[in-house]
Structures are given as structure tokens and as C-alpha cells.
Amino acid sequence: MYRKTYARIDGKILENNVKEIKNKYKDYQYYIGVVKNNAYHHGMRVIQNLIRGGINYFAVSSLEEALLVRKYTQDIPVLVLEPVDVEFIDDVLNNKITITVESLDYLKSLNKIDLAYEVKIHLKLDTGMNRLGLKTSKEVKEAVKIISKNEQLFLEGIYTHFATTGVQDFYYDRQVENFLDLTSEIDLASIPIVHLDRSLTLVTHDKLPYANGVRLGIAMFGFSGSRTIGKGFKATLRNIKRNLYVKKYHISPTILENDLQLSTAFSLYSSVMTLRKVKKGEVVGYNASYQVNEDGVIATIPIGYADGVSKEYGYVVIRNKKYPIVADAMDMIMVLVDETVKTKDKVEIFGDTITIQEVKGRLNINAQHLFNRITTRVPRVHVDGKDEVEIKY
Ligand SMILES: Cc1ncc(COP(=O)(O)O)c(C=O)c1O
Structure with missing residues (x-):
């Protein structure tokens, strides 16, 4: 690594997250780890940790991603959640990939091919997301019939995807009914x-x-989705209101709080590249966008919006102290620091002190979007106990 900007991915944490989820939600047979988009931008190397944690099936978006999973495991099944063009069926078979059938037209074209070996299929049902899937019971019946008549097609699974979170949520109930x-x-x-x-x-x-399977994405990466019910007058009032709403619309009970102990494994670091003294009244950055209030020191850090980091992040931490980001650019940010900061000091963008929770709140985005922002230009350093490997992303 030449430029001292990197994401640190702690594989052991992910392993423990999966163990914790399996321990608290014991009654499934299949724990399907969703590792699309390079494992939510953590890098596919985490697959080995997820397997050690107990993931026994993987799901990805495309055949390209499925083949990346195959670099880490030959045995664990991999489901592609989007349809794979039938012209690539040989690659599917040769790599033992499970495919999604989401329309009758697709199934009919698959059915016409003389397959070299049996292909494993999961049928996708559209229960209300209107993205992918069979939409009527007649279509589902016909699909099952076509598959059962063809010895080279094996109906291994059936699934749907919820559009909403299930929190006091009539739409969740409707999708279950559908x-x-x-x-x-x-x-x-x-x-x-x-x-x-x-x-x-x-x-x-x-x-x-x-159901005997569950598809785990963001929970594996540290987000339990627990909501605090809270104490005190306001919280009680809010809960009474919620309960009345649930009763009125006959909504199924929601479990708001859970005691899942999960941690995030993704931290982002850089280092102080240069320092310069600035006088009161001087300006910093493009468009002279920041004016210095009093004499001070500006640290330039080699991470910018091309890496996914901008002024909106608010702060960085250097030597356990928070300093404001005052200007940004494609490749660098400028931070207002003090005399205690030295060149080459480690800079935390988020990690132990500035939590992901805090940053996503400040940017008003969810965790998936935050991970996705940290671009492929930033090397991932995969840490697994004492082993540290820089991943070519
Ligand atoms: C079909 C499907 N299943 C499961 C997931 C995982 O969702 P989550 O990260 O909410 O667990 C996704 C994520 O986008 C998905 O598209």
C-alpha cells in the first residue's frame, strides 16, 4: 500500500456476528449469507469468516459474483438472486451454481436446453415488491409442473423478498398472505x-x-435492527399510540427490541499527509469555501470524495481527539487541527471513536449506502486474528 488510506475489515467480528445470530435464531436449517456487491463492500475474503460462523449457503446478484464466491469455497452452494441468461448455463453447471427462476418465459427457455447435468433452481415469487418473481398461483403451479417433468431441473428452493421492515407493518402481513x-x-x-x-x-x-431458511445481509455486517421502546412519559404515550394503530388495522405483533450483540467490522483510516499554518482570515479549499477564524493549523489527508469521503462526514479523529473537516476535494480533505498533530499521524474517518451509526446519521443514509460509498479505490485490509492481508478489490 503506497497511499496510507485503507478500510480495515475485521473478519473475526463477522464470524462472531453469524454465531450470535444463529444462537439467538436457532430454528432455521439454512443460513443464507447475502454477499452481493463484494460482501456489502467488505471484500469477498470475508466469506471464509462467514463460513466459520456458520453460513451454509450464499446468495449474490450475478453469475460474476457467484464465481467470485467460488474462489473461496467450492462446496457451499451459491444462489444467484437475479436471472442468469440461459446462454451461460454451462458456466452455471460447471461451477455448481443455483439459479433463480422468476418468470415462466425464462423457465420455458431453460426447459428447451439439453442440459449436461441437473441444475438447481429456486423459484422467486413476487408478493408485492414488483421487482422480480411469479405473480399468480397459476403461474407457480405451472412452473412446478414444468420443473417436475424435466429430470435435469431440480426445484431446491422457493422464496420471496420483503419490501418493508416489518415494523408495525400491514405491508409485511400482506406479503406473507400473498x-x-x-x-x-x-x-x-x-x-x-x-x-x-x-x-x-x-x-x-x-x-x-x-420457512426453514433466512437470507442474512446487513445483520451479518453488524446491524441488529433493534429499536428501543424507551421509558418515561413520551415513550409510553408513543407506545400506546403504536398499539392502538396495530389493533385498529389488525397488524401482526412486531418484536421491536432484540438482544442481538453484533458489531461492525468495517473501519476507515488515513494519515496526515501535510500540515500548514494558516492565519486568521485565510481561506481553505475550492471556492475559498472555509475561512479561518483564528490562527491555526490545517492538516491535509489523502482521502476525498473519489474514495467516498466528503465534508459532510463532519469530523475525523487524530490522537484520540476530534477535529472538523473544513474542506474537501476529489482526493483530499482538509482538517482544522492544532499543534499536537504531526505528519504521518493515523486518522480515523470512522471506527472505534466515530461510529458508523454516527456517520450514517450525519449523512442521513443507511448502512448499506455508507459501505457502498467507500469506493473500490480504497484497499481493504482483511484482518483475521493475527493475519492481515491487503485485498486487491
Ligand atoms: C433478495 C434479497 N434477499 C436478501 C437481501 C439481504 O437483505 P438485508 O441486508 O436486509 O438482510 C437482499 C438485499 O438487498 C436481497 O436483495
Whole structure:
């Protein structure tokens, strides 16, 4: 690494997160780790930690991503959540990838191919997201019939995706009802893997009795989705209101608080590149956007909006002290510091002191978007106990 800007990814933390989730939500057979977008930008090397934690299936967006997973595991099954063009079916078969069937047209074109080996299929049902999936019970019945007649097609799984979080949420209930309706003309129990929940719906509702799989994304990366009910007059009033709303609209009970002990594994660091003294009244950065109030010191840090970091982050930490970011550019930020800061000092953008929770709040984005912001230009240093490996992203 030449430029001292990097993301530190702690694999052990992810391993422990998966163990904790499995320990608190014991009743599933399949814990499907969603590692699309380079494992939510943590880098695919975390796959080995997720497996050690207990993930026994992976899910990704594309065949490209599935092949990346195959660099880390040959045995654990990998489901592609989007349809893979049938012209690439040989690559699917040669790499033992599971595919999603989300329309009858797609299934019919697959059915016409003389397949060299059996292909594993998960049927995707559209219960209300209107993104992918079969939309009627008739279509589902026909799909199951086509698959059962073709010896080279194996219906291993069936799933849907929730559009909302399930928090006092009639739309979650509607999607559950739609799932039961869509599967009413098939023998759901005969399909080996049934998976509906994602991280947030897993923690906000009791287990659906017919599901034996769960797709875990953001929970693995440290977000439990627990909401504090709170104490005191205002919180009590808020809870009474919530309960009345739930009763009035016959909404299924929501589990608001959970005791999952999860941690984030992603920290972002840089270092002080140069320091310069500035006099009261001088300006800093493009458009002379910041004017110095009193004589001081500006530290220039080699991380900018091309790496995903801008002035909106607010602060950085150097030598355990918070300093404000006063200007930004494509490749650098400028920070107002004091005489105690030295060149080459380590700079925390987020990590132990400035939490991801704090930064995502300041930027008003969710954790997925924050991880996604840290671009591929920033090397990931994957830490696994004593081992540290810089990943070519
Ligand atoms: C189909 C599907 N399942 C599961 C997930 C994981 O969701 P989460 O990160 O909320 O657990 C995603 C994420 O986008 C998804 O698209």
C-alpha cells in the first residue's frame, strides 16, 4: 500500500456476528449469507469468516459474483438472486451454481436446453415488491409442473423478498398472505428450502412456520435492527399510540427490541499527509469555501470524495481527539487541527471513536449506502486474528 488510506475489515467480528445470530435464531436449517456487491463492500475474503460462523449457503446478484464466491469455497452452494441468461448455463453447471427462476418465459427457455447435468433452481415469487418473481398461483403451479417433468431441473428452493421492515407493518402481513396464496396450489412442504426473511424481518417477527431458511445481509455486517421502546412519559404515550394503530388495522405483533450483540467490522483510516499554518482570515479549499477564524493549523489527508469521503462526514479523529473537516476535494480533505498533530499521524474517518451509526446519521443514509460509498479505490485490509492481508478489490 503506497497511499496510507485503507478500510480495515475485521473478519473475526463477522464470524462472531453469524454465531450470535444463529444462537439467538436457532430454528432455521439454512443460513443464507447475502454477499452481493463484494460482501456489502467488505471484500469477498470475508466469506471464509462467514463460513466459520456458520453460513451454509450464499446468495449474490450475478453469475460474476457467484464465481467470485467460488474462489473461496467450492462446496457451499451459491444462489444467484437475479436471472442468469440461459446462454451461460454451462458456466452455471460447471461451477455448481443455483439459479433463480422468476418468470415462466425464462423457465420455458431453460426447459428447451439439453442440459449436461441437473441444475438447481429456486423459484422467486413476487408478493408485492414488483421487482422480480411469479405473480399468480397459476403461474407457480405451472412452473412446478414444468420443473417436475424435466429430470435435469431440480426445484431446491422457493422464496420471496420483503419490501418493508416489518415494523408495525400491514405491508409485511400482506406479503406473507400473498406468499401463502401464491403457493396454495403446490405442495410447499415438498420443496427443500423455503426462505422469505431478510435481516430486519427476521428480528421483527416470529419465525414463519413453513420457512426453514433466512437470507442474512446487513445483520451479518453488524446491524441488529433493534429499536428501543424507551421509558418515561413520551415513550409510553408513543407506545400506546403504536398499539392502538396495530389493533385498529389488525397488524401482526412486531418484536421491536432484540438482544442481538453484533458489531461492525468495517473501519476507515488515513494519515496526515501535510500540515500548514494558516492565519486568521485565510481561506481553505475550492471556492475559498472555509475561512479561518483564528490562527491555526490545517492538516491535509489523502482521502476525498473519489474514495467516498466528503465534508459532510463532519469530523475525523487524530490522537484520540476530534477535529472538523473544513474542506474537501476529489482526493483530499482538509482538517482544522492544532499543534499536537504531526505528519504521518493515523486518522480515523470512522471506527472505534466515530461510529458508523454516527456517520450514517450525519449523512442521513443507511448502512448499506455508507459501505457502498467507500469506493473500490480504497484497499481493504482483511484482518483475521493475527493475519492481515491487503485485498486487491
Ligand atoms: C433478495 C434479497 N434477499 C436478501 C437481501 C439481504 O437483505 P438485508 O441486508 O436486509 O438482510 C437482499 C438485499 O438487498 C436481497 O436483495
